[in-house]
Amino acid sequence: MRVFVASIATETNTFSPVYTDLSDFRETFYHPPGTHPDQPSLCSAPFIACRDLVPGAGGTLIEGTAAWAEPAGLVNQQAWETLRDEVLDQVTAALPLDAVVLGLHGAMVARGCDDCEGELLERIRAIVGPETVIGASYDPHSHFSERRRRNADISITFKEFPHVDTMERACDLVRLTVAAVRGEVRPVTSVFDCRMIDVMPTTAEPMRAYVDRIVERERAPGILSISVVHGFMAGDVPDMGAKIIVVTDDAPTRGNDLARELGMELFGLRGSTRMTVLDPEAALDQVDETAGHEPVVIADIWDNPGGGVAGDSTVLLRRLLARGIDRAAVGLIWDPVAVRLCFAAGEGTRINLRFGGKSGPDCGDPVDGEVEVVRLVPDAIQRFNNTWARAGDIAAIRIGGVDVLLATIRLQIYSTDLFEAAGVDMRDRRVVVVKSTNHFRRAFEPIASKILYVDSGAPYPSDPRKTAYRKLSRALWPIVEHPHGCA
C-alpha cells in the first residue's frame, strides 16, 4: 500500500486588507518533503497520523509538502499556483498510489480561485485516477463544495471549536482511508446544506450536546463519519455556510437522510449558539467590580488574527489606558516595525514609541507614548493543545499600568505561553486581554476569575446581515429569515 500525504492550508478572510503571499507560508509553517516536525500543526496532523498508522498497516508513506499561513486576506495567485503545482508534481512523482491523504483548512481563497481545495482535489483525482482513495481533513470554519465531495472519498472536519481534536480526527481520516484501500469499507459521502451561518463554539450549550449526539450517531453500524462544517462568514465564496457531511459505508440514501435530519436540527439551533458578547465599557466595568488576584480574561473576539484580520486594533487598549486600569496585560498586537524598534533599543530602556492601529480605520488610532521595553523574546513558540506555532519575535512593553505584547507575526493567543515567556505573571493581573475568539479558552480557564467576550467594533465581518457578499450563491439565515422555504 502506497500512501501520499500533503498539507496546504490557510483560512482566507476575503474582506481583510492583509494579503497573503508565499513568504507568509514560508515564515509561518513551510516544510518540504521529509522535514515535517514530530509535532502536528493545526492542519498537518494527518502527517503524524500517517506516520503512526501507515507503516503498521504494512504501507509505505510518501510525504509531500506541508504549508500553513496564518489566516489573512486573499492569497495571491502565484503563491497558490506555486504551492498547488509543488504538491501535484509530488503526487505525479509518487505514482502509483493507493491513497492520498490531505490536511486542508477548507477556507483558502486565492485571486482567481474561490475554491482552492476543490481545485487541488480535482487535479489530484485527474492524476491518480478513480481507484485511488482520497481522504481530506478540514477545519470546520470552511466551505464545502460539490467539487470537493465529487473528488474525495472521505471528508472529515474537526468536531470541536476550540479545535482540540485535530489529532483524533486525523487518525479517523487515516484509519478510514486505509480501510477503504483494503476494501473493508466503501465510503460514500452525503452532504446537506443547512442554509445558515453562525458562530458555534462547542464548549457551551446548545452545541456541546449537539456534538455529543453526533458522536453517538457515528457509532451506528454503516456510519463511518459525521462532520459539521460550521462555515466561515468572512469568506465571500459561493459555498459559504454550514453543511453536514455524512460518510456511510455504501449507503447513500441513509447518509442523505441522516445529513438532512442533523442539518435541520442544527438549523433549529440558529441564533442560540453564539457566546454572550459585551461592549468594551460594560466589560471593563466588570473588571472594576472584581476584587481578588485572579484576572478577568477578556477576549477581543473580532480582532482575532485567527479570523484573518490584522490583530492590531488599539480600541480596547485605549479604553484600558483611559480608565487608568493598572495590572493589565494585552496580547498580541501585531506591529513588526515597533518590535524591531524595541529590539534595537534593548531591554530596560524607555523609548517613545508609536504602535498598533495601522491596518485600517476600524482598528483605532496608533498609540503614542513613552514605553518601557520590559522583555524581548526572540523566536517565541506558542502551544495549542498538542500542536505548536512559531510566534516570531515578541516585545513586551509597559505603558501606564498595561503590559502589551507586540508581535512580528500575526498570531492569535492560544495559551499563556507568550505571556509567561514575556515575564507577565498572571496571578497578580486584574485583567488580561487576548486577541482570540475561543481557542484561548481551555488554557485560560484555570487562571481566570471570569471570562468575557467583547465586541470592540474591530474589523471582522461578524454580522452577515451587514456584510456585502457578492459571490454567495444561496439564501442563508440570518441574511434571510426562511432560507428553506416558508416557516
Ligand SMILES: [Zn+2]
Ligand atoms: Zn477554525
